[in-house]
Amino acid sequence: MEKKQFQAESKRLLEMMINSIYSQKEVFLRELISNASDAIDKIYYKALTDDSLTFDKDSYYIKVTADKESRTLKILDTGIGMTKEELENNLGIIAKSGSLAFKKENESKDGHDIIGQFGVGFYAAFMVADVVTVISKALGSDQAYKWQSEGADGYTIEEVEKDSVGTEIILTIKENTEDETYDEYLEEYRLKQIIKKYSDFIRYPIKMDVTQRSPKEGSETEYDEYTEEQTINSMVPIWKKNKSELTDEDYANFYAEKHYGFDKPLKHIHISVDGTIRYNAILFIPEKMPFDYYSKEFEKGLELYSNGVLIMNKCADLLPDHFSFVKGMVDSEDLSLNISREMLQHDRQLKLIAKNISKKIKSELQSLLKNEREKYVEFYNSFGRQLKFGVYNEFGANKEALQDLLMFYSSKEKKLVTLDEYVSRMPEDQKYIYYASGDSNERIEKLPQTELVADKGYEILYFTEEIDEFAIKMLMNYKEKEFKSVSSGDLGIEEENKETEEATEQESKELFEAMKEVLAGKVKDVRASKRLKSHPVCLTTEGDISIEMEKILNAMPD
Numbered sequence: 001m002e003k004k005q006f007q008a009e010s011k012r013l014l015e016m017m018i019n020s021i022y023s024q025k026e027v028f029l030r031e032l033i034s035n036a037s038d039a040i041d042k043i044y045y046k047a048l049t050d051d052s053l054t055f056d057k058d059s060y061y062i063k064v065t066a067d068k069e070s071r072t073l074k075i076l077d078t079g080i081g082m083t084k085e086e087l088e089n090n091l092g093i094i095a096k097s098g099s100l101a102f103k104k105e106n107e108s109k110d111g112h113d114i115i116g117q118f119g120v121g122f123y124a125a126f127m128v129a130d131v132v133t134v135i136s137k138a139l140g141s142d143q144a145y146k147w148q149s150e151g152a153d154g155y156t157i158e159e160v161e162k163d164s165v166g167t168e169i170i171l172t173i174k175e176n177t178e179d180e181t182y183d184e185y186l187e188e189y190r191l192k193q194i195i196k197k198y199s200d201f202i203r204y205p206i207k208m209d210v211t212q213r214s215p216k217e218g219s220e221t222e223y224d225e226y227t228e229e230q231t232i233n234s235m236v237p238i239w240k241k242n243k244s245e246l247t248d249e250d251y252a253n254f255y256a257e258k259h260y261g262f263d264k265p266l267k268h269i270h271i272s273v274d275g276t277i278r279y280n281a282i283l284f285i286p287e288k289m290p291f292d293y294y295s296k297e298f299e300k301g302l303e304l305y306s307n308g309v310l311i312m313n314k315c316a317d318l319l320p321d322h323f324s325f326v327k328g329m330v331d332s333e334d335l336s337l338n339i340s341r342e343m344l345q346h347d348r349q350l351k352l353i354a355k356n357i358s359k360k361i362k363s364e365l366q367s368l369l370k371n372e373r374e375k376y377v378e379f380y381n382s383f384g385r386q387l388k389f390g391v392y393n394e395f396g397a398n399k400e401a402l403q404d405l406l407m408f409y410s411s412k413e414k415k416l417v418t419l420d421e422y423v424s425r426m427p428e429d430q431k432y433i434y435y436a437s438g439d440s441n442e443r444i445e446k447l448p449q450t451e452l453v454a455d456k457g458y459e460i461l462y463f464t465e466e467i468d469e470f471a472i473k474m475l476m477n478y479k480e481k482e483f484k485s486v487s488s489g490d491l492g493i494e495e496e497n498k499e500t501e502e503a504t505e506q507e508s509k510e511l512f513e514a515m516k517e518v519l520a521g522k523v524k525d526v527r528a529s530k531r532l533k534s535h536p537v538c539l540t541t542e543g544d545i546s547i548e549m550e551k552i553l554n555a556m557p558d
């Protein structure tokens with residue numbers, strides 16, 4: 001038996017990879033299962049064009065078997081197998097992908113379900129195994145081969161007996177060390193958990209012999225133990241199903257199963273795009289705000305799948321901050337089973353998908369506002385603040401897209417109204433969109449500054465959150481109507497009683513001078529006001545900043 005050497009660069013690459021690419025060791029199983037699934041896919045694609053081959057779905061499966069005694073974990077597949085040359089080329093040369101080559105060869109047929117392409121996944125096995133043994137018999141070949149390696153050292157290949165076509169990967173699981181446990185990869189429950197987590201939607205059954213217990217006959221405390229072969233993965237992902245087959249309850253169950261939240265989803269968005277970019281997504285607008293939503297602990301993001309295989313739990317790049325409340329998942333066959341966050345960030349497909357998703361969420365919210373007002377208000381009470389932050393932070397088109405989703409409490413309607421509704425109700429002589437800031441609607445209602453505007457019959461929007469006025473300042477105007485605080489100096493209201501006011505000004509000149517002296521440093525000027533009805537005095541500001549904003553700005557650290 002001849003021992004062959006890895007090339008020097010490969011050796012380094014292997015060490016580097018084993019230690020740094022994967023942040024979690026458990027993904028080794030995802031990689032091996034994905035390879036097994038690819039191997040079955042290859043027979044499937046071959047059968048499409050080769051009449052001598054038939055593809056009977058039932059005879060294709062993946063089986064995971066752990067044996068604690070020998071510390072081995074076996075991943076068996078009934079896929080296409082590897083010849084001696086393929087074992088050498090695909091497993092002996094790091095970063096060489098037989099699957100990518102297969103895809104290229106078969107470009108005309110649709111081989112796009114195949115996951116592999118980087119040619120590194122297989123080596124993830126060395127994160128948990130001291131020895132990796134591959135026994136494989138290729139389709140159409142009489143001889144099977146055994147490939148074996150202890151890692152960077154190289155590998156051996158020899159002839160072996162194997163009846164059926166396919167591959168068995170046998171990992172000799174490492175012993176526990178002081179800081180790392182490996183025993184878990186021999187535990188049935190843990191393996192099931194990893195399969196469920198990453199490979200639930202692999203299209204072929206992933207089987208395991210699962211220990212079952214049933215009460216011994218005639219005894220209530222004793223059990224018979226036996227094993228039963230079970231399929232662990234659910235295979236058909238809900239997002240690949242037809243929307244018309246699915247009920248609200250199916251979506252709600254998925255939301256709960258995935259632990260997206262403890263509430264119920266207020267709305268689900270099921271997207272299937274099949275154009276220049278292809279992806280499926282199921283997104284949810286939650287009913288309630290997560291308890292940690294406005295804390296540092298909160299992480300936005302969607303689950304990201306590459307053709308049914310989970311790549312990332314929370315892909316932040318898929319969601320803009322102003323929609324950070326959205327939960328859900330995206331699956332795309334155009335994304336490679338990628339290996340690092342850095343690579344994903346630069347993925348053009350991912351950017352396109354993110355843009356597309358953002359648009360969909362916006363239009364869903366718009367239709368919710370239009371057609372299910374009550375639900376929208378519920379949503380807005382939970383997450384409206386995030387939209388306002390969006391208006392404050394975003395530029396250009398994004399800002400404009402968000403402004404129609406904003407709502408404020410109206411002095412006239414006594415409920416939340418949109419800016420569009422406000423503007424459409426404005427009398428012709430009204431120049432501005434008026435707002436008043438304060439701690440609560442009740443307190444704003446009593447502000448003397450609101451009197452003149454309200455008396456004119458104009459509607460006032462009540463700003464009770466700190467962000468409100470800042471967001472509106474960034475908007476500057478809505479449908480060409482500027483925003484105006486009721487406490488600003490010039491309200492833009494026709495001065496009907498200019499003469500009386502001037503008279504008052506004259507009469508009270510001495511009084512005002514005296515008041516100014518007493519309040520020196522606290523007010524800039526004391527003047528007769530034309531906006532008061534039932535209140536004796538009110539404060540106003542000069543320029544653009546309202547009293548409320550001044551308070552916030554003054555409270556900020558320099």
Ligand code: ADP
Nearest residue numbers: 035039090097098099116117118119120121122
């Ligand atoms: P990738 O899957 O990205 O191509 P891997 O390192 O996971 O890279 O695998 C390298 C290559 O080894 C695959 O492209 C495939 O050709 C071959 N291979 C791995 N596992 C199997 C398997 N179970 N059956 C057949 N071929 C396999």
Ligand code: MG
Nearest residue numbers: 035116121122
């Ligand atoms: Mg692979």
